Amino acid sequence: MDLGPHAGFILAAYGAAVIVLGLVVLWVLLDHRAQRRALAALEAQGISRRSGSGADVP
Amino acid sequence: MALLDLANPHRFLAFARALVPALALIAAVLLVLGLVLGFRAPPDYQQGETVRIMFIHVPAAWIALGAYTLMAISALGTLVWRHPLADVSAKAAAPIGAAFSLICLLTGALWGRPTWGTYWVWDARLTSVLVLFLVYLGILALWRAIEDPGQAARAVAILTLVGFVNVPIVKFSVDWWNTLHQPASVFRIGGPTIHPVLLTPLLVTAAGFAALFLALHLGAMRNEILRRRVRALRMLAAAGAEAR
Numbered sequence: 105m106d107l108g109p110h111a112g113f114i115l116a117a118y119g120a121a122v123i124v125l126g127l128v129v130l131w132v133l134l135d136h137r138a139q140r141r142a143l144a145a146l147e148a149q150g151i152s153r154r155s156g157s158g159a160d161v162p
Numbered sequence: 163m164a165l166l167d168l169a170n171p172h173r174f175l176a177f178a179r180a181l182v183p184a185l186a187l188i189a190a191v192l193l194v195l196g197l198v199l200g201f202r203a204p205p206d207y208q209q210g211e212t213v214r215i216m217f218i219h220v221p222a223a224w225i226a227l228g229a230y231t232l233m234a235i236s237a238l239g240t241l242v243w244r245h246p247l248a249d250v251s252a253k254a255a256a257p258i259g260a261a262f263s264l265i266c267l268l269t270g271a272l273w274g275r276p277t278w279g280t281y282w283v284w285d286a287r288l289t290s291v292l293v294l295f296l297v298y299l300g301i302l303a304l305w306r307a308i309e310d311p312g313q314a315a316r317a318v319a320i321l322t323l324v325g326f327v328n329v330p331i332v333k334f335s336v337d338w339w340n341t342l343h344q345p346a347s348v349f350r351i352g353g354p355t356i357h358p359v360l361l362t363p364l365l366v367t368a369a370g371f372a373a374l375f376l377a378l379h380l381g382a383m384r385n386e387i388l389r390r391r392v393r394a395l396r397m398l399a400a401a402g403a404e405a406r
Contacts, residue, residue: 105201108211110276117215117269121222124268125374128261132381139388146395151402 171387174247178384185377192370199363206360212276213360219269220348221368222262225375226294227329229259232379233301234326237319247383249315250390252322253305254382258375260298266291278342286335287343294332297325311390 107114146152196217206213233255239248270288271281282288301318308314331338336345347355354361 107214108205110210110212113272113276114211114214117218117272120268120272121218121265124261124265128258128378131257132378132385135385136381136388139385139392142392143388143395146392146399149399151395151399 171247171391175384175387178380182377182380182384185373185380189370189373189377192366192373196363196367196370199366203359203363209277212273215269215273216360217363217367219266219273220364221371222265222269223291223332224368225371226259226263226266226291227332228372229255229262229375229379230294230298230322230326230329233259233322234329237322237326240315240319241323247387249311249319250383250386251379252315252318254379254386256298256301256305258378258382260295260302262371262375263291263295263298267295283342285341285343286339287332287341290328290332290335293328297321297328301325311393 200214200217203214205211233252236248236252236255239245240252270291274283275281301321304318304321305314308317333346335341336343348361348364356364
């Protein structure tokens with residue numbers, strides 16, 4: 105497909121959109137993994153909301 | 163499921179777990195379709211091939227404004243109704259809205275150079291969108307500056323509502339002032355002025371961006387709920403250690 109003399113501008117615009125949106129998607133996915141891991145690590149130590157006043161906290 | 167049921171974070175997490183993959187799939191299908199339709203459409207009689215930038219520039223602007231409007235409603239939810247997920251919604255929407263406004267600015271500059279002969283001009287539409295982006299950055303900075311989520315939520319809610327005055331300025335700037343930017347050509351009294359062959363890919367891409375925004379927003383809300391749960395458990399652990 106011939107995008108004419110301004111092909112560079114068109115492709116750069118689409119490229120910029122893909123990069124910015126890709127970074128946002130990556131941020132959401134990596135943040136989700138980080139929070140799940142942090143939560144799992146705390147629960148593995150016996151710390152949970154059911155531990156109430158902290159008596160069960162190691 | 164009633165809206166009030168979603169105030170329970172546990173129910174919200176189950177709701178988001180089901181909805182995020184479905185929205186992501188819908189977004190992917192619509193964006194691929196929009197891309198195909200956009201690049202198969204004939205060139206514009208005046209702008210030629212560069213009109214294809216419109217298919218991402220305009221929807222990005224709509225989503226940037228829509229995200230800010232959602233944040234303003236969430237701010238009311240925080241300050242007036244004290245909905246437990248209102249500030250979670252506002253905090254999750256801010257970086258995504260900032261990303262869409264950045265796409266709007268970048269693609270606008272890349273469209274402006276071959277069309278107007280310049281990447282940037284300080285006209286009312288371009289400047290007000292830049293202000294929107296800067297307000298987004300200010301809100302993100304304020305979230306990070308205050309450690310307590312409750313205090314941060316109230317401060318951010320006030321800033322968000324003050325910043326909302328810019329949203330109608332962005333929308334009506336092309337009517338209120340003489341600008342290099344073209345006037346509204348889709349959402350206007352009298353209907354769209356764009357030919358259906360160009361309007362269709364624009365609306366399909368806009369629907370794809372909207373689905374993507376919703377998927378990202380729900381995903382980011384889910385992450386924020388988990389982050390607060392982690393914070394609460396760490397505080398519980400610290401309190402337990404002090405008690406012993």
